[in-house]
Amino acid sequence: MANAASMREEAETIAVKALGFVAADPELLPRFLAITGIEAHSIRRAAGEPGFMAGVLQFILAHEPTLMRFAEETGTPPAAVGKALRVLPLGDDNHEHST
Template sequence: MQRSRQAINREAAEVIGIQALGWLATQDDILMAFLGATGASMDDLRRGATDHAFLASVLGFLGNDDDWIRAFCDEVGLPYEQPMLAMQMLAGPSMMHWT
């Protein structure tokens, strides 16, 4: 069941990023794709839980595939737009919008 949309603050964004990292670690095929696409190692995954930029990259990667983002959100009970809002909060001003 989906929760209603909530505003995203830094703390909520961090929680969503950590949830996404944990979910990613349980999805062998998606995890291997992430590691291959980013060049990250398993050690980077372990350290990444405290790095906002890394958590933003996890959320951005999951957002590349609608099925992945839906599966993640369904498992943790988030509205589908929350991961992208969290990614934007974690990435901060480094995330440029050209549209």
Template sequence: MRSRSVNVPDAGTIAIAALSHFATDERVLSRFFALTGLDPSSLREAAGTRGFTAGVLDFVLEDQKLLVAVADAQDLSPQDIVEARQLLDKPAQDEDWPPRTSRDWA
């Protein structure tokens, strides 16, 4: 299970809301599709892949105006989105960390 601050919103939730925001602005949606190589029919499949959430948040973080708009639409601060993205890069924390050596497996 991934450990996260109580105050940092879930990155997946932010990404889904960001995609909804993209749909309200044809210019942004077109740019997103052009940069990712996705289209409306491939979006659902891509959403199930590893790294999709990070990619959506990276797209948002590359454009200050878009970052502020997505944050405002979700009643978040831009820093909340930055922190949610940073949490995606942290390793999952669980009871088996650090990894056990092979001698411990027997």
């Protein structure tokens, strides 16, 4: 079984691929920016913020056709995207539960 550090590294690699995938797509990028409220020129800085990369994966996972296209184009199994999300900071979906 992989250790936590290697799982985190793998999750970050998938998230970086996902960010590149979104950034390179002329339809996805504007939608991502609108949803997140981030300016295009601020993506690099935002990528270092806790939770940003989890947000990229949540964006990919929210739309199955996008997830399947990402999986096909990057050779990433769709299930690996969800697993990566759970490993990343703030990717545990606890923010969705009301208190």
